[in-house]
Amino acid sequence: xxxxxxxxxxxxxxxxxxxxxxxxxxxxxxxxxxxxxxxxxxxxxxxxxxxxxxxxxxxxxxxxxxxxxxxxxxxxxxxxxxxxxxxxxxxxxxxxxxx
Numbered sequence: 747x748x749x750x751x752x753x754x755x756x757x758x759x760x761x762x763x764x765x766x767x768x769x770x771x772x773x774x775x776x777x778x779x780x781x782x783x784x785x786x787x788x789x790x791x792x793x794x795x796x797x798x799x800x801x802x803x804x805x806x807x808x809x810x811x812x813x814x815x816x817x818x819x820x821x822x823x824x825x826x827x828x829x830x831x832x833x834x835x836x837x838x839x840x841x842x843x844x845x
Contacts, residue, residue: 783829787822794819 794815800807 784826787819787826790815790819790822 794812797807797812797815799805801809801812
């Protein structure tokens, strides 16, 4: 059983186009996009953890695929943290605006 093969088809999610305040119900919001992205990063990390566990117990898994899965999960997590840092920085700049 190859747990890593499910990761090969992952593509970066496209940023949804923001809609005006009077947008119809069901339109994707930034919050929804952010939450789904966090869930995707979490799923990548869990898949990498399962692959490492399989490698550690001698399962039938390719070490190169395990390394690739771990690196993908690490890169996705680092990108998520950078996005978080930019959001916090933008929030702090908005707080500092004097009216």
